[in-house]
Amino acid sequence: MKKKFIILYYSKEGNTYQLAKRFWDIFREFIPNKYDIEMMKIQEMDIESLRSSIGIIVGSPDYFNYVAGQIKIFFDEILEYKKDFKNMPAIGFITHGGGGEAVRSLQTLLEHLKFTLIKPIISVKEDKITSKIESQIQKSLMKMLKFAEDADD
Numbered sequence: 001m002k003k004k005f006i007i008l009y010y011s012k013e014g015n016t017y018q019l020a021k022r023f024w025d026i027f028r029e030f031i032p033n034k035y036d037i038e039m040m041k042i043q044e045m046d047i048e049s050l051r052s053s054i055g056i057i058v059g060s061p062d063y064f065n066y067v068a069g070q071i072k073i074f075f076d077e078i079l080e081y082k083k084d085f086k087n088m089p090a091i092g093f094i095t096h097g098g099g100g101e102a103v104r105s106l107q108t109l110l111e112h113l114k115f116t117l118i119k120p121i122i123s124v125k126e127d128k129i130t131s132k133i134e135s136q137i138q139k140s141l142m143k144m145l146k147f148a149e150d151a152d153d
């Protein structure tokens with residue numbers, strides 16, 4: 001079975017889904033054939049999928065200056081398995097309505113659980129995915145791939 005990266009997201013109105021999809025499209029352009037990318041709603045995530053992946057990309061809307069409750073529940077649930085994914089590379093992204101403070105909570109959660117965070121957390125207002133954001137996405141994904149390939153050697 002191919003090793004895989006997972007794009008995990010929560011989206012109610014579609015903005016965060018669109019951004020997740022953009023990560024998928026950009027990654028598809030250069031990911032080596034030996035790896036897969038899967039997109040998954042955070043509510044569908046289970047610990048086995050997480051264990052079997054070599055990198056995660058987690059996206060949330062900004063809700064009240066924090067990540068959405070569904071994302072927080074995910075982190076609450078995986079805390080006890082922390083040692084299984086220690087140092088796994090992770091990228092975080094949020095969409096927001098003009099504030100974007102949720103970046104901090106996502107960063108704190110990923111670091112607390114000992115993922116290797118590829119900074120910065122990518123932050124987009126609603127559905128405004130600019131070309132600057134796209135190059136940031138590409139840069140972060142390339143770093144993640146390099147990290148995973150080095151660990152795979």
Ligand SMILES: Cc1cc2nc3c(=O)[nH]c(=O)nc-3n(C[C@H](O)[C@H](O)[C@H](O)COP(=O)(O)O)c2cc1C
Pocket residue numbers: 010011012013014015016017060061062063064065066095096097098099100101125126127
């Ligand atoms: C309950 C709720 C709370 C929100 N709180 C914030 C907030 O604190 N700061 C902010 O910038 N945007 C806030 N927003 C706007 C959303 O973060 C923004 O519209 C986001 O892109 C929605 O993502 P989605 O389309 O994937 O559901 C809030 C939206 C909702 C529905």
